[in-house]
Amino acid sequence: MTRWLDDDEQRTWRAFMATSQLVNEELDRQLQRDSGMPHTYYVVLMKLSEAPDRMLRMSELAMELNSSQSRLSHAVARLEERGWVQRRPCATDRRVSWAFLTDEGFAVLAAAAPGHTEAVRQSFFDRLTPEQVRQLAEICEAVLGKADS
Amino acid sequence: MTRWLDDDEQRTWRAFMATSQLVNEELDRQLQRDSGMPHTYYVVLMKLSEAPDRMLRMSELAMELNSSQSRLSHAVARLEERGWVQRRPCATDRRVSWAFLTDEGFAVLAAAAPGHTEAVRQSFFDRLTPEQVRQLAEICEAVLGKADS
DNA sequence: CCATCTTACTTGAACTCTCAATAAAATGAA
DNA sequence: TTCATTTTATTGAGAGTTCAAGTAAGATGG
Numbered sequence: 208m209t210r211w212l213d214d215d216e217q218r219t220w221r222a223f224m225a226t227s228q229l230v231n232e233e234l235d236r237q238l239q240r241d242s243g244m245p246h247t248y249y250v251v252l253m254k255l256s257e258a259p260d261r262m263l264r265m266s267e268l269a270m271e272l273n274s275s276q277s278r279l280s281h282a283v284a285r286l287e288e289r290g291w292v293q294r295r296p297c298a299t300d301r302r303v304s305w306a307f308l309t310d311e312g313f314a315v316l317a318a319a320a321p322g323h324t325e326a327v328r329q330s331f332f333d334r335l336t337p338e339q340v341r342q343l344a345e346i347c348e349a350v351l352g353k354a355d356s
Numbered sequence: 357m358t359r360w361l362d363d364d365e366q367r368t369w370r371a372f373m374a375t376s377q378l379v380n381e382e383l384d385r386q387l388q389r390d391s392g393m394p395h396t397y398y399v400v401l402m403k404l405s406e407a408p409d410r411m412l413r414m415s416e417l418a419m420e421l422n423s424s425q426s427r428l429s430h431a432v433a434r435l436e437e438r439g440w441v442q443r444r445p446c447a448t449d450r451r452v453s454w455a456f457l458t459d460e461g462f463a464v465l466a467a468a469a470p471g472h473t474e475a476v477r478q479s480f481f482d483r484l485t486p487e488q489v490r491q492l493a494e495i496c497e498a499v500l501g502k503a504d505s
Numbered sequence: 506c507c508a509t510c511t512t513a514c515t516t517g518a519a520c521t522c523t524c525a526a527t528a529a530a531a532t533g534a535a
Numbered sequence: 536t537t538c539a540t541t542t543t544a545t546t547g548a549g550a551g552t553t554c555a556a557g558t559a560a561g562a563t564g565g
Contacts (some may be wrong), residue, residue, distance in 0.1 A: 209470040216481055217490045222496035223480075224399075228377035228422055229500065239523090242397065245551070264512060272379055272407075278552060281513055285550090302513040302560050321358040331372075332365055334498045340368045342491045347371035349483045388553090394521075415543060427522060429545055434520090451530050451543040 211304055230330055235329035237326040247274075249323060252291065252316040255308035261305040262295070291315055379479055386475040391468035396423075398472060400431055401440065401465040404457035411444070411456040440464055 212220060235246045242249070254271055263271070269279040283306050286292040287290050291312030297303035308316075332340065368396060384395045391398070403420055404410050412420070418428040432455050435441040440461030446452035457465075481489065 209473055210477065211473060212476070212481070215486070215489055215493070219482070219493040219496070220476065222493050222500065224380075225422055226496040226499045227380065228405040230372075230525085231376065235523090246550080264513085269514095273374055275553075276514060277516085277554075281551070300513085304514065324358055324360060326360070328359065328368065331369070331499060332361070334501070335495060337364070339491075339495050339498065340364055342488075343495050344364070344371050344497075346484060346488050346492050347368070347375040349488065349538070350375045350480060351371065353485070384553095395554095396521080413543085414545095424523075425544060426524075426546085430521070433545085449531075449543085453544065 233330045234323070234326055238319065238323060241322045242315065244315075244319070247278075248282060248286060249316070249319060251286065252280070252305075252308060252312055252319075255292065255306060256313060256316055258308075260307075261313065262305045264297070265304045265306055267296075268306055288310070360442060382479045383472070383475055387468065390471045391464065393464075395426070396427075397431060397435060398465070398468060400428070400435065400455075401457060401461055401468075404441065404455060405462060405465055407457075409456075410462065411454045413446070414453045414455055416442075417455055435461070 230244065238246050238249055250272060251268070254268060255263060265279060265283070268274075269276045272279065274282075277312065281292065283292055287294060287310075291309060293307045293309055293315055295307050296304040297305055335343070380395065387393055387398050388396050399421060400417070403417060404412060414428060414432070415425065417423075418425045421428065423431075432441055432443065436443060440458060442456045442458055444454040444456050445455055484492070
């Protein structure tokens with residue numbers, strides 16, 4: 208006894224999927240073109256830059272990024288090859304790796320940020336009213352299960 | 357002179373990115389697990405099932421899916437291997453390929469649809485009020501550039 | 506103290522997507 | 536006609552993601 212989507216839901220669902228795809232693709236293209244990295248890597252660098260001492264355990268980082276450990280592991284391996292991130296062993300628990308944002312990684316992030324932010328504005332915020340921005344936060348947080356509103 | 361995101365925008369942006377990722381991953385996992393296909397393939401079958409005679413030119417299909425021709429070409433190649441879609445030459449323009457949804461493909465789609473719909477409800481609509489559903493449609497359509505509201 | 510369970514992370518293979526290159530047919534201009 | 540351009544679609548290589556399996560080290564408990 209499937210409860211199919213009604214017309215409003217259909218409309219919303221298709222629009223949401225299309226938007227999600229469009230925005231992700233635009234950002235990926237912009238970052239790849241202008242900074243030579245996919246959006247996922249940008250977010251990794253971003254999270255690390257905000258962390259104390261610019262470092263985080265792999266598992267914490269994965270958690271904060273809503274990423275699988277596997278994906279993160281592969282990603283950090285490639286970021287390490289580029290010298291943007293460094294893995295450092297943990298003194299107290301030898302299973303743990305710390306991911307550390309290098310100066311070079313920080314510089315790359317700093318160089319990428321303005322263009323990325325501009326892209327986010329152009330493809331997203333410039334098309335919304337402040338009221339819609341507020342509504343969207345509540346909507347997304349509801350979907351994410353933040354017991355908020 | 358970068359216009360950085362303010363706090364409201366930050367909050368919305370992170371929530372939107374997280375939601376987009378979460379929902380996509382949940383749907384991909386559900387479809388992969390229960391029907392052995394990624395979400396992208398499901399959408400291909402869906403579009404074809406809605407088309408007259410269950411067939412569409414590759415380029416039309418790509419357009420409607422907001423997909424690159426390359427991506428679609430690869431996808432249809434694999435759907436064809438499974439016997440779910442068939443490519444048929446066009447009589448009047450020999451550059452054109454029609455993608456045709458086979459009976460088997462239709463059956464697979466029909467079998468996948470209830471579980472998929474249930475997943476969409478659980479991970480999305482069940483967490484939103486009707487008012488939010490309406491708001492979200494407007495927001496997404498604004499981002500997509502549908503000169504609507 | 507040692508066997509077992511759990512945690513943290515990595516690895517490899519299979520798969521999908523992107524981008525650039527290619528091919529082939531239609532279009533259009535000289 | 537003929538040759539350049541545009542349209543339609545495919546292909547292959549490189550890159551990223553996923554899933555399942557594997558490694559190593561800390562925690563548990565008899």
